[in-house]
Amino acid sequence: MGSLRMNRGKTLKAALSQTLLTLVAVVMIFPFFWMITTALKPAAEVFSVPPRIVGSELRWHNFIDAWNYLPFSRFIVNGLVVSGIGTAIVLISSSLAAFAFSRLHWRGRDGVFLIYLGTLMIPQEVLVVPMFMIMRELGWINSYAGLIMPWAFTAFGTFLLRQFFMTLPRELEEAATIDGAGIWTVYWRILLPLTRPAMGTLAVFTFIGYWNSFLWPLLIVSDVNMATVPLGLNMFLGQTGNQWNLLMAAATISVIPSALLVIALQKYLVKGIALSGLGGR
Amino acid sequence: MGKVQAPKRNQTIAARRRRWAVLGFLGPNLIGFLVFTIFPISASLVISFYEWPLLGDAVAVGFKNFLRMFTQDPVFWQISFNTIYFVVGYIILNLVVSIGLAVWLTSGIRFAGLFRFVFFLPVVAPMVANSVVWRLLFVPDTGLFAAALATIGIEAPNWLGSPNWAMPSVILMSVWAGFGYNMIIFIAGIQAIPASIYEAAEIDGVNAWTRFRHITFPMISPSIFFATVMTLISALKVFEQPYILTGGGPGSSTTTIVFYLYQQGFQNYDLGYASSIAWMLFLVIMFVTAIQFWGQKKWVHYA
Numbered sequence: 001m002g003s004l005r006m007n008r009g010k011t012l013k014a015a016l017s018q019t020l021l022t023l024v025a026v027v028m029i030f031p032f033f034w035m036i037t038t039a040l041k042p043a044a045e046v047f048s049v050p051p052r053i054v055g056s057e058l059r060w061h062n063f064i065d066a067w068n069y070l071p072f073s074r075f076i077v078n079g080l081v082v083s084g085i086g087t088a089i090v091l092i093s094s095s096l097a098a099f100a101f102s103r104l105h106w107r108g109r110d111g112v113f114l115i116y117l118g119t120l121m122i123p124q125e126v127l128v129v130p131m132f133m134i135m136r137e138l139g140w141i142n143s144y145a146g147l148i149m150p151w152a153f154t155a156f157g158t159f160l161l162r163q164f165f166m167t168l169p170r171e172l173e174e175a176a177t178i179d180g181a182g183i184w185t186v187y188w189r190i191l192l193p194l195t196r197p198a199m200g201t202l203a204v205f206t207f208i209g210y211w212n213s214f215l216w217p218l219l220i221v222s223d224v225n226m227a228t229v230p231l232g233l234n235m236f237l238g239q240t241g242n243q244w245n246l247l248m249a250a251a252t253i254s255v256i257p258s259a260l261l262v263i264a265l266q267k268y269l270v271k272g273i274a275l276s277g278l279g280g281r
Numbered sequence: 282m283g284k285v286q287a288p289k290r291n292q293t294i295a296a297r298r299r300r301w302a303v304l305g306f307l308g309p310n311l312i313g314f315l316v317f318t319i320f321p322i323s324a325s326l327v328i329s330f331y332e333w334p335l336l337g338d339a340v341a342v343g344f345k346n347f348l349r350m351f352t353q354d355p356v357f358w359q360i361s362f363n364t365i366y367f368v369v370g371y372i373i374l375n376l377v378v379s380i381g382l383a384v385w386l387t388s389g390i391r392f393a394g395l396f397r398f399v400f401f402l403p404v405v406a407p408m409v410a411n412s413v414v415w416r417l418l419f420v421p422d423t424g425l426f427a428a429a430l431a432t433i434g435i436e437a438p439n440w441l442g443s444p445n446w447a448m449p450s451v452i453l454m455s456v457w458a459g460f461g462y463n464m465i466i467f468i469a470g471i472q473a474i475p476a477s478i479y480e481a482a483e484i485d486g487v488n489a490w491t492r493f494r495h496i497t498f499p500m501i502s503p504s505i506f507f508a509t510v511m512t513l514i515s516a517l518k519v520f521e522q523p524y525i526l527t528g529g530g531p532g533s534s535t536t537t538i539v540f541y542l543y544q545q546g547f548q549n550y551d552l553g554y555a556s557s558i559a560w561m562l563f564l565v566i567m568f569v570t571a572i573q574f575w576g577q578k579k580w581v582h583y584a
Contacts, residue, residue: 014389021385025399028457032402034425035414047423050432097310106303112311119318121566125518125539126559129546130324131317153313183302212407214521215539219547230409234525237413244417251410258406262398269405270397273462274469 032255039063039249046244059245066249069240074225075232076257078144082228083210086148090206091199094157099187101158102165103173113162116155124151128219135220142223147216151209157202164198165191201272204265211257229254329557335550346557357558359533360541363448367537368516370452371459375512376505379460383467384497397468401461408458412525415454416441419526441527444534451535455522459515463508470504471497506577513573514566538562 034053038046039062041055048055066072100106101113131150140146173186181189192199210228217231224235236250262269329346333339350357382400386393403411418425419440427437440450474497482492498505520539523529529536529544536544538558546555 017385017388018391021390021396024382025396029399029402031411031414031418031457032406034418038417047420047428049423049428051425051428093310093313096306100303100306104299104303104306106300115319116314119314119322121514121570122318122322122563123514123518123566125520125542126325126563127318127321128542129552129556129559130321130328132547133324133552134316134321149313150317153310153317155314155318158310158314183299183306187306208405212405212409214407214409214524215543219543230407230521233407233409233413237525247413248417251413254410255402255406259402262402262405266394266398266401269401270465270469273465 035248035251035255038245039066039252041245043243043245062245062249063253066236066246066253069246069250070232070236071225072232072250072253075227075229078147078226079211079228079257081144082147083207085144086152086210087203087206089148089152090157091203093153094202095161095192095195095199096187097158098161098165099191101162103186103191104183116158119155120159125215128216131216132219141220142226144226146220147226147228148210150216151213157206160202161195161198164195168194197271201268204261204268205272208258208261229257325556325559328553329560331553333551333553333556335552339553342553346554347561349554350557350561356533356536357541360536360538363534363536364517364519364538366448367452367455367519368513370449371455371516371519372509372512374452374456375460375463376509378456379463379508380467380501380505382460383464383471384493386464387468387471397461397465400464403458404461406458408521409525411458412454412522415457416526419450419454442531444531447527447531447535451522451526454526455516455519458522459512463512466504466508467501470501474500506573510570510573513569517562517566517569 037053037055040058040060041062042057042059045052045055101109101116127150135141135146135150138145140149168191173181173190176186176190212230213228214230214234217228218234221227221231224232227235233250233254236247240247328339330341330343331339332342332345386396390396421427421437421439421442424440426440430437438446440446478496478500479492482496487495518539519537520543523535523537523540524543527535529540539562542555542558542562545551545558
């Protein structure tokens with residue numbers, strides 16, 4: 001009898017906890033919900049008193065207006081190009097370097113690695129002034145190269161993959177070497193396939209980092225045709241002023257890719273954060 | 282093993298080939314690293330000792346930029362205060378919310394994956410988009426927050442337009458946008474705690490608070506330490522939220538250090554002063570991290 005009462009108390013407590021947490025989640029998602037409903041309102045009803053969740057009509061046309069107001073397809077293509085190429089360069093160059101730091105023997109290796117380690121803490125913000133001057137010298141203002149290259153060779157990727165390579169057993173490659181495999185074969189055929197989880201995690205976070213980056217594009221891109229999504233949204237904010245329904249439509253468009261990414265790659269994201277604190281905010 | 286007596290000539294060929302291999306593997310990354318990390322960080326230090334306009338000639342001025350920062354620029358003190366205000370408020374709220382929700386989500390809740398998605402989404406969404414959405418919520422008088430408060434008879438402040446409310450508003454928005462990241466770290470930490478410890482505690486009949494205080498908290502303290510360091514560093518660099526929400530105002534009440542760096546370097550075109558601000562930020566980040574690693578011995582329990 002006693003245990004039955006205790007169980008009933010427990011079920012009640014669990015239901016209460018479930019309900020409260022649902023409430024918390026509703027509050028947390030509400031800004032995005034409000035973003036979408038505002039994006040669908042006629043301009044005159046954005047600030048209706050008292051506030052109404054849904055306007056008198058669902059104006060899907062706002063999305064088309066927002067899309068045409070500034071070249072949004074261009075922003076998305078720019079974002080994909082910059083994030084895609086940037087991620088590819090990071091993966092290739094850091095996995096090669098990580099191999100050199102973990103599997104090849106050369107004089108000064110540990111010293112150079114220590115220098116790499118020492119730069120892990122340097123924030124991008126500290127580098128922007130000289131980086132801007134370099135871009136000006138190279139003629140990379142308003143260019144894909146200027147958006148991609150400065151952040152494609154930071155020590156982080158090399159460090160992460162080197163740590164991962166160190167955990168892989170050497171027996172496999174030793175066997176392969178005895179069978180006559182060259183260094184390239186060992187890297188390409190043996191180590192890289194084993195590194196796929198770490199590479200996947202690094203790829204996801206590098207991609208998000210490029211996609212969401214704002215300060216750097218703000219500094220070196222003034223041409224609306226070279227803007228990435230966050231910069232385009234900022235330009236939108238500057239030009240539309242108080243057309244909040246269009247602005248929210250633009251914001252919705254720029255949040256959708258991120259939402260899809262989380263849905264598709266939640267495992268990599270969670271694993272990456274739990275293991276290495278990637279992409280900290 | 283069979284080629285014990287390999288000729289010497291072959292060995293040098295092998296050594297040369299190995300050297301080329303090192304160059305081939307390391308080269309691409311190392312060149313980029315030298316050009317885009319080592320050179321700019323050194324250049325940044327050098328520039329900070331110059332008066333360096335965007336166009337025109339640079340003049341070496343010694344420590345003048347740093348002296349200006351501390352003795353002749355009252356705005357810099359205001360900005361430092363703002364940054365500390367943001368950092369302290371943001372870290373405390375972020376940790377409380379993220380630890381609380383991590384514990385809650387691991388207490389046998391149904392649909393935990395869905396909740397995690399909801400809490401995590403703003404972390405991955407562009408911060409500019411997050412900020413634009415909150416700018417709408419914060420609109421005075423007719424915005425959602427003000428209007429909602431008005432319906433229950435409370436007159437809301439002009440959130441982003443009032444010197445007293447602007448920074449708390451920026452902090453609130455930033456916590457919403459950022460806590461999901463730490464929450465994921467803590468969920469992983471809690472899930473790694475052996476269930477047997479909690480079972481033993483249950484037999485002893487300890488309550489939820491004691492369970493948290495004496496089991497969960499000490500067991501995840503390495504995660505909390507790690508998250509605190511990362512959050513502190515990212516908070517010191519805050520830029521997008523004040524840039525979009527308030528433009529640093531009203532006055533300079535929400536201008537933070539990176540924002541000020543941006544203004545000095547890219548609006549006033551004073552690259553020398555901007556670089557000295559950048560180096561101050563870097564020194565602070567290194568100092569804070571060093572203190573944290575030193576202080577962790579007192580309260581972090583490594584298994």
